[in-house]
Amino acid sequence: MALADTRFLPRERFQTLLDALIERGFRCVGPQVRDGAVVYDTVTRSSELPVGKHDMQGPGTYRLEDAGHERMFAWANGAQAIKPHLFPAREPLWSAERGGAGSIEFTPHSAAPEAVAFIGVRACDLAAMQIQDHVFLHGPYPDPGYAARSEALFFVAVNCSHPAATCFCAATGDGPAATHGYDLVLSELDNGFVLSAGTEAGNAVMAQLELDATTPAQTQAVVAQGEASISAQTRSLPSRDLRDALFNNLEHPRWDAVAERCLACGNCTMVCPTCFCHAETEEPTLDGHATTHLREWDSCFTTGHSYIHGLQVRADIRTRYRQWLTHKLGSWHDQFGRSGCVGCGRCISWCPVGIDITEEVAAITGD
Amino acid sequence: MKPVVAIHKFTSCDGCQLAFLNLGETLLELSELIDIVHFAEAGPVDPTAHADIAFIEGSVSTPDELARIQQIRAQTRFLVSVGACATSGGLQALRNGANMEEWIGAVYASPHYIETLDIATPIAEHVKVDLELWGCPVTSRQILAAVRDLLFGVTPAPAQDGVCMECKRQGQICVLVTKGAPCMGPVTRTGCGALCPSFGRDCYACFGPAQTTNCAALARRFEGLGLMPEAIARRFLFINSAAPAFAEAAQAAGGLTKARTPK
């Protein structure tokens, strides 16, 4: 079988895909419903997936409903997917212990690589992971923990068939169909999945499954579904480099208006799959003999983020929101050669007051 | 010589002192590093002892407490207020706008035994406070971190972020976004470990205001969720009614206009 050749996996045989991955030593991490939202966690049975669920998302709101069908992936992303796995929210980096004669001994905490297969990841998250790889792996000081965790991953991507009202990946060019970065990619139809491989590893898994030939009608349905997923997206972001448009408008009154609404809670950055800011803290033992050095997610909205000795650089919410937007969509281009937004819409849905990045950009750049 | 520590109680429920008692074996380890000279709930009683560090639980609510806090300040090097009562008046500060005589009459069988000030106030309104540990109650973790930092000779860094940061780090599902619950997390200081959202309920702000807050924006959101002005005011006043950011938000929301504005 050549890469990208498509085959059909009937719905009732989906379990065989999970079984094949588990047999190969992967822990499958896939979507499931918890507390009224789709989250990613260990899955072993296809019945654990969000079967028949559909999400309604809007600025500051997210609701799951029963859609009355059998589909497993008929929803758009929840708050998190790959990021917490590769870049954990809190991670010990090293510990230090006092030795004799005033010496200190340092021990790095090395993460052991674990074979993990992600089930049902979306194009936007694969694109976001590429950006995070750039940050954590491709600089002069690669992050050993991130590197170890990236080593043994397998991605089963799903082309989005039901984008949420908050999605705009078509505008950023990162979705709704996955074009790279996966081992296997699925398009879900009413009675099963059209799948193809993106890597030899994916091909090998496919070869192990009992698959049917794809019919022309199925191929057509996949194309139609993909087109519908693009035209269903109502939000958008200008696809051009917004760097100058943003930096030329640093005193735009809209920054004041958004600061009136913004809580500086940091939710937008916590759920953003490309945000990578972190803080480092010390956790000493009570006797003061040893300490653990921790890294945890930080945000440009926190007080600590722009504190340098004796000075709070961004003391108000206006400058913090402006930092987030001008970095994400502006100076990100200088740093990483693209915008930091993959159009996943999470920052819109999970903002407690429903601030909409696409609306703010349009107001500030006049687009 | 080990640093001398005293733990004093003012008007409070004793819950914050449990942050020490709940340490279990760690309390023994702690007692090897410090000398606890006054801690009535646990045993040692010496209220007038000089201390390097004094932890104060409770608000100033009685004439006796007015004098006692001055005495303690005079005999203490580093004074730490612990918990909502000591840092922002606590639940009992909710009485500040009410008619005290009426309330005492309604609550107590023999009101003439009750000797109380008109209002309950945080420790910092009376003496200089060197460190505030927020929470209702504070956690053992906060206490230990503060003591450890002081033993190192550094000023403990206060928690600054809002609860949302911790909520998301833990991967909890936002109750405001998914259920429309009036969660106070966006304006509340971290420290609890996002306890309420982790049980699917809305934060009620027991750790007081975060360093950066926009209470007006959250109040507007609550209004959008259908809360009446009085209900919004109650969200802000509940536990830390004397915290300026919350008191102002409650007043702006309207409904409860009787709340006393702190100095």
Ligand code: SF4
């Ligand atoms: S900025 Fe918002 S829409 Fe863009 S990638 Fe981040 S969370 Fe998604």
Ligand code: SF4
């Ligand atoms: S934009 Fe929304 S999510 Fe982000 S900090 Fe402001 S209020 Fe919080």
Ligand code: SF4
């Ligand atoms: S549940 Fe509350 S604390 Fe958690 S993110 Fe939502 S608003 Fe913030």
